[in-house]
Amino acid sequence: MASTHPRKIRSFVRRPGRTTTGQRHALASLLPIYGLADDHVPLCLEEVFGRSAPTILEIGFGDGEALLTSAANNPTIDHVGIEVHEPGVGHLLMLVQRAGLSNVRIVMRDAVEVLEHQLPSASFDTVRIFFPDPWPKKRHHKRRLIQTSFVAALARITKPGGLLHIATDWPHYAEHIREVLERTTEFVPLTPADAGRYPTSARAPTKFELRGRRLGHAVADLYFRRVD
Numbered sequence: 001m002a003s004t005h006p007r008k009i010r011s012f013v014r015r016p017g018r019t020t021t022g023q024r025h026a027l028a029s030l031l032p033i034y035g036l037a038d039d040h041v042p043l044c045l046e047e048v049f050g051r052s053a054p055t056i057l058e059i060g061f062g063d064g065e066a067l068l069t070s071a072a073n074n075p076t077i078d079h080v081g082i083e084v085h086e087p088g089v090g091h092l093l094m095l096v097q098r099a100g101l102s103n104v105r106i107v108m109r110d111a112v113e114v115l116e117h118q119l120p121s122a123s124f125d126t127v128r129i130f131f132p133d134p135w136p137k138k139r140h141h142k143r144r145l146i147q148t149s150f151v152a153a154l155a156r157i158t159k160p161g162g163l164l165h166i167a168t169d170w171p172h173y174a175e176h177i178r179e180v181l182e183r184t185t186e187f188v189p190l191t192p193a194d195a196g197r198y199p200t201s202a203r204a205p206t207k208f209e210l211r212g213r214r215l216g217h218a219v220a221d222l223y224f225r226r227v228d
């Protein structure tokens with residue numbers, strides 16, 4: 001019998017990537033410490049971090065190296081990372097523990113669901129999405145993370161005046177991102193000169209960026225301000 005529930009289109013494919021023994025241990029022992037519960041209760045970030053501080057959200061952090069660098073360099077800023085790739089989450093958990101950081105929390109779940117169910121409105125000063133999967137084939141465009149409904153969810157969780165920073169090494173995806181953002185009234189593009197005024201806009205190179213650069217891809221950093 002045909003299901004009455006249409007299958008959800010996701011922006012990722014869960015591949016059984018190789019999880020090292022260290023990553024497996026980290027997932028078992030450190031996720032309960034640095035992870036945020038996978039339930040539908042809206043989170044109170046002040047309770048989670050035990051303080052009131054500026055906040056950065058990174059969606060799809062991959063191996064987490066850029067997030068770790070940001071958190072280590074900015075101890076007065078609280079960082080939340082969302083990622084579904086278990087080896088990447090395990091890797092970041094190990095880095096966070098080794099660095100002794102208290103300003104990082106991780107959610108291992110589809111970001112679409114996390115934004116919908118777990119994150120309160122106007123809760124982040126900066127939202128980062130570095131090198132989201134470009135899904136270059138036309139028939140896969142529906143899988144792209146950046147689309148109107150997701151941008152509406154991003155607008156809800158970003159503080160007025162907050163920064164949305166997206167980086168990509170796919171020119172067509174950059175064009176798509178600009179078009180989607182142009183259609184919203186909630187974000188306006190920043191010029192590169194304006195972006196320098198946001199202290200949290202700098203970023204460390206990421207694994208996918210380095211791969212793209214090795215292939216000769218040009219990297220675009222796109223900045224948008226959440227209107228007041």
Ligand SMILES: C[S@@+](CC[C@H](N)C(=O)[O-])C[C@H]1O[C@@H](n2cnc3c(N)ncnc32)[C@H](O)[C@@H]1O
Pocket residue numbers: 011012059060061062063082083084085088109110111112129130131132133134145206207208209
């Ligand atoms: C191309 S990789 C980039 C990783 C990293 N930002 C980098 O630049 O190296 C995209 C990442 O986004 C994650 N991702 C894609 N869709 C996601 C979603 N809906 N929720 C959480 N993570 C997602 C994937 O698992 C993958 O690790």
